Amino acid sequence: MDQGANLRDTATLMAAKAVLVKTGRSLATALEEAVSDAERFGMWLEAAGPADWERQLRLRTDKLNIAKSALFRKQNQPTADGRPPSIIDEKKAVQRAEAAVEEARQYLRALKRWAAEYQRVLGQFRAGLGPLSNYVEATIPRAVASINRMAAAVDAYLATQAGSVAPIAESVGLGETEPSAADDPSGGSMRRGGSDEAPKEAHPE
Numbered sequence: 001m002d003q004g005a006n007l008r009d010t011a012t013l014m015a016a017k018a019v020l021v022k023t024g025r026s027l028a029t030a031l032e033e034a035v036s037d038a039e040r041f042g043m044w045l046e047a048a049g050p051a052d053w054e055r056q057l058r059l060r061t062d063k064l065n066i067a068k069s070a071l072f073r074k075q076n077q078p079t080a081d082g083r084p085p086s087i088i089d090e091k092k093a094v095q096r097a098e099a100a101v102e103e104a105r106q107y108l109r110a111l112k113r114w115a116a117e118y119q120r121v122l123g124q125f126r127a128g129l130g131p132l133s134n135y136v137e138a139t140i141p142r143a144v145a146s147i148n149r150m151a152a153a154v155d156a157y158l159a160t161q162a163g164s165v166a167p168i169a170e171s172v173g174l175g176e177t178e179p180s181a182a183d184d185p186s187g188g189s190m191r192r193g194g195s196d197e198a199p200k201e202a203h204p205e
Contacts, residue, residue, distance in 0.1 A: 008158075009154075009158070010150075010151040010154050010155060013147050013150055013151045013154065014147075014151065016147060017144055017147045017148070017151075020140055020143055020144055020147070021140075021144060023140070024136050024140040024141075024144075027132065027135070027136045028136050028137075031129060031132065031133060031136065034129070035126070035129070038122055038125055039122070041118070042115070042118050042119060042122050045111055045114055045115040045118050046115045049111045049115075050108060050111050050112070050115075053104055053107045053108045053111065054108065056104045056107075057101065057104040057105065057108065060097065060100040060101045060103075060104050061101055063097045063100065064094070064097035064098055064100070064101050066097075067090070067093040067094040067096075067097040068094055068097075070090050070093065071087055071090040071091060071093070071094050074087045074090045075087055
């Protein structure tokens with residue numbers, strides 16, 4: 001059953017407004033950080049990551065060339081007894097250098113593939129944040145504006161109620177005081193509790 005409203009102030013409305021505003025700010029910060037992190041990783045995949053592995057490829061290619069040169073020199077360096085020199089270590093060094101170069105090339109190919117895939121996923125991520133972004137940017141501000149209007153209406157109502165107390169009290173006779181002698185049309189000559197007639201003279205019997 002409807003019990004009606006018992007409005008005394010707007011404290012509860014203002015508390016609800018404060019919670020909404022704080023929530024909106026927290027969500028906005030979280031959204032901004034999430035999108036920033038996601039975009040930063042996408043930029044690394046497209047620019048910084050490939051640049052790092054291009055540099056690694058150059059360095060590893062240089063090491064491979066050095067290893068091949070060492071192998072070539074060792075192969076053409078005769079021993080004292082005229083037998084072919086041992087080139088086992090030099091061959092292993094070349095193999096390790098070749099594997100390192102191939103690894104760098106694989107990473108570069110993978111980064112190119114991941115960058116394209118990540119842009120597709122990033123688009124889905126942004127689209128998924130749409131409803132939450134709309135909630136932060138539109139729904140919460142509308143709710144705050146509604147609370148402000150409600151608070152203004154409540155304040156106006158309370159002000160009206162406070163202004164009507166004096167007329168109501170006057171209409172029911174609250175606050176009246178006993179009339180003074182100046183307010184008495186008889187000039188205060190009448191005795192309280194006595195008769196309205198003047199006292200008669202006493203005659204001796």
